[in-house]
Amino acid sequence: MRPIGQRRTTIKDVAEAAEVGVATVSRVLSGTGSASAETREKVLAVAARLDYRPSALGRNLRRRRTGGIGLLVPDITDVFYGRLADGVLSCARSAGEPVMIGTTGDDPEREAHLIGTLIEEGLDRVIAVPSGDGEMWVPALRSGLGVVFAERPVRGAEHVPSVVTDDRTGVRTAVEYLAGLGHRRIALLARHGQAQRVRAFREALAARAVPVDEELIVHAHATRDSAYAAAAGLLQHRSDITALVAGGNLLGEAAVLAARELDVRVPRDVSLIMFDDVPWAELCHPPLTVISQPAQDMGYRAAELVLREGRRARTVTLPTELIVRASCGPRR
Amino acid sequence: MRPIGQRRTTIKDVAEAAEVGVATVSRVLSGTGSASAETREKVLAVAARLDYRPSALGRNLRRRRTGGIGLLVPDITDVFYGRLADGVLSCARSAGEPVMIGTTGDDPEREAHLIGTLIEEGLDRVIAVPSGDGEMWVPALRSGLGVVFAERPVRGAEHVPSVVTDDRTGVRTAVEYLAGLGHRRIALLARHGQAQRVRAFREALAARAVPVDEELIVHAHATRDSAYAAAAGLLQHRSDITALVAGGNLLGEAAVLAARELDVRVPRDVSLIMFDDVPWAELCHPPLTVISQPAQDMGYRAAELVLREGRRARTVTLPTELIVRASCGPRR
DNA sequence: GCCGGATGTGGATACGTTTTCATGAATCTC
DNA sequence: GAGATTCATGAAAACGTATCCACATCCGGC
Numbered sequence: 001m002r003p004i005g006q007r008r009t010t011i012k013d014v015a016e017a018a019e020v021g022v023a024t025v026s027r028v029l030s031g032t033g034s035a036s037a038e039t040r041e042k043v044l045a046v047a048a049r050l051d052y053r054p055s056a057l058g059r060n061l062r063r064r065r066t067g068g069i070g071l072l073v074p075d076i077t078d079v080f081y082g083r084l085a086d087g088v089l090s091c092a093r094s095a096g097e098p099v100m101i102g103t104t105g106d107d108p109e110r111e112a113h114l115i116g117t118l119i120e121e122g123l124d125r126v127i128a129v130p131s132g133d134g135e136m137w138v139p140a141l142r143s144g145l146g147v148v149f150a151e152r153p154v155r156g157a158e159h160v161p162s163v164v165t166d167d168r169t170g171v172r173t174a175v176e177y178l179a180g181l182g183h184r185r186i187a188l189l190a191r192h193g194q195a196q197r198v199r200a201f202r203e204a205l206a207a208r209a210v211p212v213d214e215e216l217i218v219h220a221h222a223t224r225d226s227a228y229a230a231a232a233g234l235l236q237h238r239s240d241i242t243a244l245v246a247g248g249n250l251l252g253e254a255a256v257l258a259a260r261e262l263d264v265r266v267p268r269d270v271s272l273i274m275f276d277d278v279p280w281a282e283l284c285h286p287p288l289t290v291i292s293q294p295a296q297d298m299g300y301r302a303a304e305l306v307l308r309e310g311r312r313a314r315t316v317t318l319p320t321e322l323i324v325r326a327s328c329g330p331r332r
Numbered sequence: 333m334r335p336i337g338q339r340r341t342t343i344k345d346v347a348e349a350a351e352v353g354v355a356t357v358s359r360v361l362s363g364t365g366s367a368s369a370e371t372r373e374k375v376l377a378v379a380a381r382l383d384y385r386p387s388a389l390g391r392n393l394r395r396r397r398t399g400g401i402g403l404l405v406p407d408i409t410d411v412f413y414g415r416l417a418d419g420v421l422s423c424a425r426s427a428g429e430p431v432m433i434g435t436t437g438d439d440p441e442r443e444a445h446l447i448g449t450l451i452e453e454g455l456d457r458v459i460a461v462p463s464g465d466g467e468m469w470v471p472a473l474r475s476g477l478g479v480v481f482a483e484r485p486v487r488g489a490e491h492v493p494s495v496v497t498d499d500r501t502g503v504r505t506a507v508e509y510l511a512g513l514g515h516r517r518i519a520l521l522a523r524h525g526q527a528q529r530v531r532a533f534r535e536a537l538a539a540r541a542v543p544v545d546e547e548l549i550v551h552a553h554a555t556r557d558s559a560y561a562a563a564a565g566l567l568q569h570r571s572d573i574t575a576l577v578a579g580g581n582l583l584g585e586a587a588v589l590a591a592r593e594l595d596v597r598v599p600r601d602v603s604l605i606m607f608d609d610v611p612w613a614e615l616c617h618p619p620l621t622v623i624s625q626p627a628q629d630m631g632y633r634a635a636e637l638v639l640r641e642g643r644r645a646r647t648v649t650l651p652t653e654l655i656v657r658a659s660c661g662p663r664r
Numbered sequence: 665g666c667c668g669g670a671t672g673t674g675g676a677t678a679c680g681t682t683t684t685c686a687t688g689a690a691t692c693t694c
Numbered sequence: 695g696a697g698a699t700t701c702a703t704g705a706a707a708a709c710g711t712a713t714c715c716a717c718a719t720c721c722g723g724c
Contacts, residue, residue, distance in 0.1 A: 008396075010680055021704035026682060033683090036702060057398065057454045058680025061389045061709050064340075068432075068453075076421065082414045089408065089435050098453055100400075101433045103421050121388045121400075121430055224611075256615050279556075280610075283588050285617025342710055353674035358712055365713090366672060390710025393679050 009050045011058075018046040029054060066122035068098040069306055072114055073129050074106040074222055079278045080249055080295050081129065084150060087299025088127055095307055106193075106222045108132035115140050125309070127302045130154050131193070148306040150298055152193060153315070163302045163316045165293045168200040170320035174245050174273045174291050175204035177322060182331035183243040183271060187216040187234055189227075189255060190247040197247050197275075216241060220251060227254035235262050235270070242270055242331050249276035256284060267329035277323055287325035294318050341382045343390075350378040361386060398454035400430040401638055404446055405461050406438040406554055411610045412581055412627050413461065416482060419631025420459055427639055438525070438554045440464035447472050457641070459634045462486050463525070480638040482630055484525060485647070495634045495648045497625045500532040502652035506577050506605045506623050507536035509654060514663035515575040515603060519548040519566055521559075521587060522579040529579050529607075548573060552583060559586035567594050567602070574602055574663050581608035588616060599661035609655055619657035626650050 011029075015022040020039060027033035028043040035043075046052075060066045071088050073081040085101065092099045100123060104111040108131050115136065118126060125146040130137060134154035141147055141160065149162040178186055188201045198217060205212050216238065220230035231254040234241070246252035252274030259266055266272050266286060274281065277292035301316050343361075347354040352371060359365035360375040367375075378384075392398045403420050405413040417433065424431045432455060436443040440463050447468065450458060457478040462469060466486035473479055473492065481494040510518055520533045530549055537544050548570065552562035563586040566573070578584035584606030591598055598604050598618060606613065609624035633648050 008680090011682095012680080015704090022681085023683080023704055023706095024702080027703090030682080034701060034703095039702080053448065053452050055454060055680055056452050057389075057393045057396070058709090059682070061393045061680080061711085062682045064389070064709060066389065075418075076408070077411070077414045077418045079409070079411060079414070082409045082411070085433075086407075086409045086435065089433070093434075096449075098432050098449055099434070100430050101417075101421070102425075102431070103418065116385070117428075117430055120385050253611055253615060278612075279585055280612030280615060283585060283612060283617075284615045340710090343712095344710080347674090354711085355674055355676095355713075356672085359673090362712075366670095368672060371672080387710055390679090391712075393681085393709085394711045394713080396679060 008055065009052050011052070011054065014043065014047050014050055014052050017050060018043050060122055064122070065124045068092075068100060068123065068125075069303065070118040070121075070123040070126040071099055071101045071128075072104055072111060072118075072126065073101070074104050074131060076101070076103050078222075078250060080276050080293070083295035084129070084299040084302075087296040087301075088303045089299075090296075091300045091303030091307070095303075097307070104129075104131050106131040108136055112136040119143070119145065125306045127299075127306055146306055146309050148302045150302045153196070158315070159313045161305045161313045161315065163298050163305065163318065165298070166317050166319050167194075167196045168203075170275070170291045170293070171197050171200035171245070172204040172207070173320065173322045175201065175208065177289075177324075178243045178245070178271060178273065178328065179208045179210065181243075181271065181328060184210050184331070185213070185216070185241045186210070186243040186245065187218065187238065187241045188245050188247065189218050189220065189231055189234065189251045191222050191227075191251065192219050194247050201245070220254075222250065224250060224254065227251050228258060231255045231258035232262065235259060235264050239264075243328070244270055244272050246272065246274040249274060249278045249281075252276070252281075252288065252290075256288075267327050268332065271328035273328060277321075282325065284327075286327050288327045289325045290323050292321045292323050340387065341384050343384070343386065346375065346379050346382060346384050349382060350375050392454055396454070397456045400424075400432060400455060400457075401635065402450040402453075402455040402458040403431055403433045403460075404436055404443060404450075404458065405433070406436050406463060408433070408435050410554075410582060412608050412625070415627035416461070416631040416634075419628040419633075420635045421631075422628075423632045423635030423639070427635075429639070436461075436463050438463040440468055444468040451475070451477065457638045459631075459638055478638055478641050480634045482634045485528070490647070491645050493637045493645045493647065495630050495637065495650065497630070498649050498651050499526075499528045500535075502607065502623045502625070503529050503532035503577070504536040504539070505652065505654045507533065507540065509621075509656075510575045510577070510603060510605065510660065511540045511542065513575075513603065513660060516542050516663070517545070517548070517573045518542070518575040518577065519550065519570065519573045520577050520579065521550050521552065521563060521566065521583045523554050523559075523583065524551050526579050533577070552586075554582065556582060556586065559583045560590060563587045563590040564594065567591060567596050571596075575660070576602055576604050578604065578606040581606060581610045581613075584608070584613075584620065584622075588620070599659050600664065603660035605660060607652075609653075614657065616659075618659050620659045621657045622655050624653045624655050 011022050011025050015025045025043050028035050028040050102114040111131050127148050129151045130149055147160055153162050153164050190198050202212050218230045218234045220226040227250050235258050246255045273289050275291045277290045281288040281290050343354050343357050347357045357375050360367050360372050434446040443463050459480045461483045485494050485496050522530050534544050550562045550566045552558040559582050567590050578587045605621050607623045609622045613620040613622050
């Protein structure tokens with residue numbers, strides 16, 4: 001496809017033009033090893049004149065690894081993961097590393113397939129939001145792949161560095177806030193895999209001496225349809241609830257939609273708190289009270305972690321923040 | 333980092349174990365060339381037994397190109413580009429191609445830098461939402477890079493395949509709809525670079541014999557701050573407008589926010605139409621009437637185009653759709 | 665029975681880089 | 695001043711694959 005004779009200029013061309021060996025050119029350009037000032041200058045001048053750019057292909061093969069980092073998220077359409085990806089890209093850019101991205105759709109099988117592709121490509125550093133129980137990571141981890149988990153911890157992989165939000169505190173803050181307003185029948189809308197938040201939810205209720213009604217803990221898959229079905233089912237079937245915690249912006253969206261559809265008024269009939277401070281939370285009617293999660297930071301920190309490959313495994317827990325708007329009121 | 337002795341199994345290992353030459357293994361596995369049924373079977377069996385995965389590194393170097401496609405978008409945080417990326421990823425996945433992503437921040441310089449990185453990595457197929465006037469693409473195009481532009485056409489690069497929305501019709505539909513409601517002082521909030529939409533806006537007004545007030549065409553950069561400043565300035569300074577078209581979801585968000593801040597009621601005081609049918613448009617108060625753009629399709633089609641490298645350059649124009657909700661009313 | 669073509673096969677080469685190693689020169693040490 | 699140490703340098707060897715080419719074999723046709 002490339003015009004004939006338009007061959008890329010290689011290190012060999014530079015070496016010949018500068019009348020030195022290829023090894024010298026490589027050393028000068030990569031900054032490793034020693035070279036006399038005179039030689040260095042000559043090589044740099046020639047390289048600039050020929051507009052030489054070292055080919056990552058050759059380098060990668062030689063080093064037996066591709067530079068750059070792999071990024072696996074469930075759904076790039078979800079603003080939360082969009083921000084997370086943005087954080088990763090931001091850090092990767094300042095480190096000069098390219099990023100290869102893939103979406104898992106929260107499907108462990110698809111995720112396993114993507115891991116295979118990444119390994120095939122020679123990627124050896126990956127940031128992933130693991131789906132399922134994360135068991136498909138075991139062989140990859142054993143083979144020496146540098147992995148950092150984001151958003152969700154993986155049980156039994158505590159030796160793998162992770163960046164997560166402080167779910168426990170976040171959920172407790174939400175529950176305490178609602179309980180403080182007098183609510184006792186509080187429901188939780190959770191995504192499959194948010195076991196941590198469910199556990200924290202139970203604990204927070206128990207701490208307030210509110211009996212846990214298991215029927216008020218509803219699970220959904222990470223799709224709009226599933227989320228809507230769960231929210232609608234809950235609001236329809238249990239009209240006695242007075243408050244609702246949505247474990248993510250997709251679930252919150254579904255809750256708002258379902259409430260509107262069923263003519264359940266927020267916050268008069270039911271108070272609503274959502275995880276994720278997405279832009280539309282403020283535009284919504286009423287503006288949504290949220291538990292904000294630092295998605296972008298999460299991505300940035302994960303990228304930092306995966307790039308410092310020498311360090312010890314460390315789990316970073318980022319704080320959440322309650323942002324009060326207008327979707328919660330006193331118990332009716 | 334990889335455990336010692338844990339060397340990857342290479343094509344050579346397979347060849348030895350199957351008692352054939354490496355060339356034969358390569359032929360069998362890549363499906364090219366001829367091989368006897370017996371040999372083929374043996375090779376496949378051995379490859380499976382050894383869990384052999386061909387290294388993309390070696391292949392890429394040999395082929396002098398990296399498989400996979402590069403994707404350059406202004407801001408992955410913007411739902412529109414999130415969807416576009418999702419479309420690209422979807423098509424790329426079914427073609428088995430990895431995707432390397434980068435965000436330009438709408439900065440031509442940053443974009444040029446990213447192009448350089450992509451070329452260095454050996455990528456030879458790129459989908460890009462070009463920023464600025466797209467002049468930094470000239471050398472890349474000349475060097476034989478397979479480029480497809482998405483969302484925005486580049487003037488003077490009509491020979492480059494592109495996938496865009498039918499801006500002209502979209503804008504006209506919006507203006508006609510508003511004019512039909514009796515509005516004559518219609519403002520346009522546009523991002524820098526949306527010259528096409530601005531032109532279409534002027535034409536649509538002219539077609540309705542509405543004089544064009546240049547002051548009602550306001551430009552903003554692709555950031556929340558800039559969008560808000562533009563929207564607030566417009567609403568504050570020109571309280572005589574009765575309708576507003578926002579050229580993107582960021583601008584629409586800013587318009588809603590600014591209107592709320594300035595106590596301008598929608599649609600009573602001013603009618604609002606936004607480009608992009610994002611999920612929150614329905615959750616907003618009032619629900620926003622929008623010109624929907626098929627962002628995901630756009631990404632998918634762009635990926636298709638960039639993968640069929642034999643074809644002629646072709647510009648695909650995708651239709652828009654007016655979705656009427658509740659943010660427009662008759663002229664007050 | 666000989667020849668032309670098709671078919672299967674493996675050795676060898678090239679892709680562009682980094683890194684090791686040997687060599688020679690220069691500088692230092694006592 | 696001789697030996698030891700540092701330094702600059704380039705030739706050569708990988709890295710793992712795809713492909714060119716030569717060779718051998720087989721087959722059908724005359």
